[in-house]
Amino acid sequence: MRIVIDGVEKRFKDTKGKEVTALTNINFVIEQQEFVVLVGPSGCGKSTLLNIVGGLLSPTEGSVYFEGIKEDKTPNLGIVFQEIALFPWRTVYQNVVYGLEERGVSKKEQREIAKHYIDMVGLSGFESAYPKQLSGGMRQRAGIARALAIQPDLLLMDEPFSALDAQTRTLMQEELLTIWNQTRLSTLYVTHNIDEAVYLADRVIVLSRHPGQIKSIIHIDMPKIGRNQEQFRLQFDEYADQIWQLIRHDAAEALKEG
Numbered sequence: 001m002r003i004v005i006d007g008v009e010k011r012f013k014d015t016k017g018k019e020v021t022a023l024t025n026i027n028f029v030i031e032q033q034e035f036v037v038l039v040g041p042s043g044c045g046k047s048t049l050l051n052i053v054g055g056l057l058s059p060t061e062g063s064v065y066f067e068g069i070k071e072d073k074t075p076n077l078g079i080v081f082q083e084i085a086l087f088p089w090r091t092v093y094q095n096v097v098y099g100l101e102e103r104g105v106s107k108k109e110q111r112e113i114a115k116h117y118i119d120m121v122g123l124s125g126f127e128s129a130y131p132k133q134l135s136g137g138m139r140q141r142a143g144i145a146r147a148l149a150i151q152p153d154l155l156l157m158d159e160p161f162s163a164l165d166a167q168t169r170t171l172m173q174e175e176l177l178t179i180w181n182q183t184r185l186s187t188l189y190v191t192h193n194i195d196e197a198v199y200l201a202d203r204v205i206v207l208s209r210h211p212g213q214i215k216s217i218i219h220i221d222m223p224k225i226g227r228n229q230e231q232f233r234l235q236f237d238e239y240a241d242q243i244w245q246l247i248r249h250d251a252a253e254a255l256k257e258g
């Protein structure tokens with residue numbers, strides 16, 4: 001699916017009732033099968049923008065269009081958040097089929113779909129485990145399987161690996177690309193982490209803050225799989241440096257404000 005974000009602005013009221021512009025003049029497209037990553041300093045509006053695209057917040061101005069969807073239909077969205085959003089009282093299997101139950105999918109089809117995605121994320125054998133019995137990485141895999149099981153038109157991921165330790169995070173990034181390669185879903189992914197952005201993205205959208213707006217859109221012109229290999233080291237570092245130079249000033253300001 002192709003998603004068009006057209007002239008989005010979001011204003012909030014602060015605690016004193018004063019209007020604050022969190023996002024302004026946001027225009028970009030997520031092409032079919034494209035992996036777009038939003039990066040920017042703390043408070044630039046990354047999560048707000050992801051929530052607007054996901055329909056969890058409405059924009060004050062502008063619109064989000066899902067091309068190819070009939071006007072009266074809502075798009076199917078798979079969402080993975082940083083905090084483990086699994087239902088603790090449901091097993092891995094029951095979590096994965098949750099969205100399918102809601103959509104009235106037959107039990108037989110639920111079983112087939114769940115098996116497919118549980119295998120894909122490497123959780124076979126853990127179908128009957130409860131979230132508290134799993135490591136953080138396994139819980140996020142279950143969350144990804146649940147998001148994929150509804151066969152979404154768009155995958156939205158908000159810092160999905162930021163609560164994981166560095167090694168698990170690296171492994172999960174690799175796994176995510178392998179999974180993505182099988183599904184080729186249009187994806188919008190939010191992160192603070194520049195290396196993660198360069199590793200995953202077809203395009204990186206760099207946001208600046210006060211108000212959040214698009215500072216630059218960078219096409220990552222490297223093969224999608226295997227960017228962490230030695231042969232791409234120089235190119236990888238150049239992209240990471242380019243993005244850091246764009247964010248640096250705003251990140252320092254964000255740090256001062258706390």
Ligand SMILES: Nc1ncnc2c1ncn2[C@@H]1O[C@H](COP(=O)(O)OP(=O)(O)OP(=O)(O)O)[C@@H](O)[C@H]1O
Nearest residue numbers: 012013014022041042043044045046047048049192
């Ligand atoms: N419900 C709300 N009411 C008022 N202000 C809000 C609300 N949600 C977000 N904001 C403000 O909008 C701005 C953007 O917030 P947002 O959480 O989207 O940024 P972010 O880039 O995701 O930050 P972080 O990287 O720290 O998670 C911030 O200044 C925040 O204080």
